[in-house]
Amino acid sequence: MEHSAQFNKSIKIVSIKSLVFSTETSTSYVEMTPLKPLSLSAFTLCMRVATELSGEREVILFAYRTREYDELNVWRELDGRLSFYLAGDGVLFSVPGLGPLESHLCVTWDSSSGASAFFMNGRKSVAKIYKKGHTTRPEGKVLLGQDPDSYVGEFDAKQSFVGEISDLNMWDYVLSDTTIKDMASGKRVTTGNIFDWESTRLHIHGAVDVVKREL
Amino acid sequence: MEHSAQFNKSIKIVSIKSLVFSTETSTSYVEMTPLKPLSLSAFTLCMRVATELSGEREVILFAYRTREYDELNVWRELDGRLSFYLAGDGVLFSVPGLGPLESHLCVTWDSSSGASAFFMNGRKSVAKIYKKGHTTRPEGKVLLGQDPDSYVGEFDAKQSFVGEISDLNMWDYVLSDTTIKDMASGKRVTTGNIFDWESTRLHIHGAVDVVKREL
Amino acid sequence: MEHSAQFNKSIKIVSIKSLVFSTETSTSYVEMTPLKPLSLSAFTLCMRVATELSGEREVILFAYRTREYDELNVWRELDGRLSFYLAGDGVLFSVPGLGPLESHLCVTWDSSSGASAFFMNGRKSVAKIYKKGHTTRPEGKVLLGQDPDSYVGEFDAKQSFVGEISDLNMWDYVLSDTTIKDMASGKRVTTGNIFDWESTRLHIHGAVDVVKREL
Numbered sequence: 001m002e003h004s005a006q007f008n009k010s011i012k013i014v015s016i017k018s019l020v021f022s023t024e025t026s027t028s029y030v031e032m033t034p035l036k037p038l039s040l041s042a043f044t045l046c047m048r049v050a051t052e053l054s055g056e057r058e059v060i061l062f063a064y065r066t067r068e069y070d071e072l073n074v075w076r077e078l079d080g081r082l083s084f085y086l087a088g089d090g091v092l093f094s095v096p097g098l099g100p101l102e103s104h105l106c107v108t109w110d111s112s113s114g115a116s117a118f119f120m121n122g123r124k125s126v127a128k129i130y131k132k133g134h135t136t137r138p139e140g141k142v143l144l145g146q147d148p149d150s151y152v153g154e155f156d157a158k159q160s161f162v163g164e165i166s167d168l169n170m171w172d173y174v175l176s177d178t179t180i181k182d183m184a185s186g187k188r189v190t191t192g193n194i195f196d197w198e199s200t201r202l203h204i205h206g207a208v209d210v211v212k213r214e215l
Numbered sequence: 216m217e218h219s220a221q222f223n224k225s226i227k228i229v230s231i232k233s234l235v236f237s238t239e240t241s242t243s244y245v246e247m248t249p250l251k252p253l254s255l256s257a258f259t260l261c262m263r264v265a266t267e268l269s270g271e272r273e274v275i276l277f278a279y280r281t282r283e284y285d286e287l288n289v290w291r292e293l294d295g296r297l298s299f300y301l302a303g304d305g306v307l308f309s310v311p312g313l314g315p316l317e318s319h320l321c322v323t324w325d326s327s328s329g330a331s332a333f334f335m336n337g338r339k340s341v342a343k344i345y346k347k348g349h350t351t352r353p354e355g356k357v358l359l360g361q362d363p364d365s366y367v368g369e370f371d372a373k374q375s376f377v378g379e380i381s382d383l384n385m386w387d388y389v390l391s392d393t394t395i396k397d398m399a400s401g402k403r404v405t406t407g408n409i410f411d412w413e414s415t416r417l418h419i420h421g422a423v424d425v426v427k428r429e430l
Numbered sequence: 431m432e433h434s435a436q437f438n439k440s441i442k443i444v445s446i447k448s449l450v451f452s453t454e455t456s457t458s459y460v461e462m463t464p465l466k467p468l469s470l471s472a473f474t475l476c477m478r479v480a481t482e483l484s485g486e487r488e489v490i491l492f493a494y495r496t497r498e499y500d501e502l503n504v505w506r507e508l509d510g511r512l513s514f515y516l517a518g519d520g521v522l523f524s525v526p527g528l529g530p531l532e533s534h535l536c537v538t539w540d541s542s543s544g545a546s547a548f549f550m551n552g553r554k555s556v557a558k559i560y561k562k563g564h565t566t567r568p569e570g571k572v573l574l575g576q577d578p579d580s581y582v583g584e585f586d587a588k589q590s591f592v593g594e595i596s597d598l599n600m601w602d603y604v605l606s607d608t609t610i611k612d613m614a615s616g617k618r619v620t621t622g623n624i625f626d627w628e629s630t631r632l633h634i635h636g637a638v639d640v641v642k643r644e645l
Binding site for chain 1: 448452480481482484529532593594616641642643645
């Protein structure tokens with residue numbers, strides 16, 4: 001009994017949802033409702049992601065679109081690089097590719113300096129200066145699984161996400177490198193103030209399975 | 216003196232058995248006796264495994280068969296992917312291949328959601344939905360080293376295991392990701408309630424060496 | 431409130447500058463002012479560095495030159511090896527290459543034994559004996575980003591640094607392996623007595639962005 005109590009104390013288990021996109025479709029996606037408007041002059045976006053997609057294939061990882069614009073898209077590019085786009089041309093990073101074993105992925109951006117970076121399993125990429133002074137527009141939709149070419153619609157199966165996404169959190173500021181490293185190694189040090197995966201509501205459309213996993 | 220005692224306390228050495236299958240045969244295998252019947256609606260199966268087999272070669276990693284059915288088989292497929300089969304068609308995972316350096320391998324499955332995944336050295340694969348609602352049948356035999364095409368018999372050397380297997384544990388529930396990561400990094404946080412490698416009885420048939428190793 | 435205080439206490443955040451060299455130039459560089467003259471019979475030089483440069487390309491990582499001599503240059507060589515040069519022929523180390531995800535890099539040298547080594551993310555290279563009895567000359571200039579072929583001038587774009595450098599510290603003695611390992615894993619155990627990145631003055635020339643990052 002005491003041993004068991006000891007055991008439960010030292011390993012705190014957190015149960016979270018995980019999204020499984022099993023097949024390539026132009027119809028399956030998940031919409032997420034943010035805790036505050038996405039009028040952002042800085043952000044940190046993190047997720048755990050695994051995919052068996054390989055070869056020359058674009059993969060959408062996160063899409064935020066208002067009626068008129070793609071406000072914030074995160075992609076794996078055709079050549080395997082990771083990128084994000086704020087309303088126009090994007091910025092690409094030669095970060096070793098996503099793969100079939102789960103990666104902890106973050107992207108950070110700060111409008112005041114334009115500094116942006118990817119973090120793969122806690123390791124930071126080269127910083128790149130991108131869209132200094134820009135602010136994203138609020139009142140759009142956040143989708144996982146598909147890239148909308150209009151306001152929630154016109155999906156292209158060849159850009160869809162296939163694999164598993166979980167533990168997506170988003171903040172309206174830039175987290176410290178140490179905090180990101182701690183999260184990558186499994187410590188639950190903070191949850192997002194725009195998206196908090198443990199409490200966020202997921203609106204499932206099409207063939208997306210929601211499974212539970214224990215971290 | 217005190218320093219030494221301190222040292223011994225912090226590094227606990229566990230001595231376990233390890234199975235060495237030195238050559239390709241259709242006759243060598245090890246039978247394991249479970250602690251409870253394998254009537255499973257969920258499981259976690261872990262082992263440490265190394266093999267110099269390479270190229271296009273099926274390799275059986277774990278076989279549980281009742282008189283009529285292959286209930287649970289774990290394979291490395293011809294193309295290097297890992298897979299498992301519950302009484303019929305299986306589910307395949309593009310997990311980087313087993314090799315000559317020892318890997319810590321786990322597979323998890325939960326009937327209620329159908330969620331299944333492989334873990335390679337603590338890193339989780341894409342989850343896949345498989346055999347939701349299924350339960351395995353009890354009163355079969357568990358074999359390592361050979362795939363029985365009948366109830367313990369009709370072995371095919373070209374599917375046999377060659378290499379080393381140790382520290383195989385099995386649970387009738389799904390362990391948390393953190394627990395699996397801890398085991399992969401060498402922490403002895405829990406042992407199986409179906410197979411507990413430190414106490415399990417091994418019935419050796421043919422040319423299988425049992426060696427001791429210290430973890 | 432208390433939770434927040436707790437949180438801030440356990441994760442001490444250090445804010446530092448980071449240098450981003452976005453494009454290949456023969457004009458952009460940063461000059462650093464040392465805290466004491468670089469008349470050195472031993473040193474440890476550490477930095478965090480990431481670069482997307484790949485293929486056959488020399489990359490200057492650190493240059494200290496007096497009017498007449500290249501006193502201390504650290505390079506990535508054409509073939510990817512790391513090296514340093516003390517006024518003449520250098521010493522090369524087959525250390526796995528710098529890349530697009532940030533590495534913590536140190537180089538140590540001690541004149542009395544001639545022992546020198548690189549450390550990549552806390553892992554030590556083979557030691558090599560180099561320039562026993564040598565001392566570097568003081569009163570030169572320290573540059574990041576370019577290799578001067580004269581006293582601050584004659585830069586070659588094909589040797590320039592492109593990427594990000596931060597957290598550069600230098601000591602006039604050899605740090606212990608454990609201290610270097612601790613720094614690589616993010617602990618702020620010591621800062622340099624020749625260059626202390628948290629307080630050093632950076633003189634920017636050309637297109638170098640200075641961004642803030644939180645460790």
